[in-house]
Amino acid sequence: WDETHFGKMGSYYINRTFFFDVHPPLGKMLIGLAGYLSGYDGTFPFQKPGDKYEQHNYVGMRGGCNFSHDLLFLQFCAFLGSCLVPFAYLTVLELSKSLPAALLTAFILIFDTGCITLSQYILLDPILMFFLMGAVLSMVKCNSCAERPFSASWWFWLSLTGVNLAGAIGVKFVGLFVVLLVGLNTIYDLWDLLGNLSLSLV
Secondary structure: OHHHHHHHHHHHHHOOOOOOOOOOOHHHHHHHHHHHHOOOOOOOOOOOOOOOOOOOOOOOOOOOEEOOOOOOEEOHHHHHHHHHHHHHHHHHHHHHOOHHHHHHHHHHHHOOHHHHHHOOOOOOHHHHHHHHHHHHHHHHHHHHOOOOOOOHHHHHHHHHHHHHHHHHHHHOHHHHHHHHHHHHHHHHHHHHHHOOOOOOOO
16 A cells, blocks of 8 residues: 555656655655656556556666666665665674674564565655664764764764764654654763763863
């Protein structure tokens, strides 16, 4: 059902048709962009779930590989869903410093049926999960640079955290929860710095 919903909105963007939806626009714009770059012309009607795509080139928005263009375009939702595995691996490795724990986390995600299913359809969920996990990974990496603040790596991970937070909110408003997580982490960090009498006020 949702693939019919969001696929239609991707077509609206390709055809420059005005529409209104309760979700922020970024996810649907990215779906439309993926379809456009992979050769989808925005003509499939998306009238009801289960309709056959037939000759319409829908795979760019969904999953798999499209070899019909000079540039191999790795399909959008499936690509973002596959990024969750290294994101989770790196996050757990950074937090626990345990290779077995990080490998177990990656193994669980690789074989998670829900994650695999969500990532092979035209949905907002893999896009949202990509930005959520990206924000958490960036926050954890930024925390690991706390001993060398204002270094190039500190600025990089801090900036990437902001980009991922903006992406999460731009896809669905539920992305505000990861903003809350990063905000609480920031408050804790600032409280710790304020209590450190060896630092100047500046």
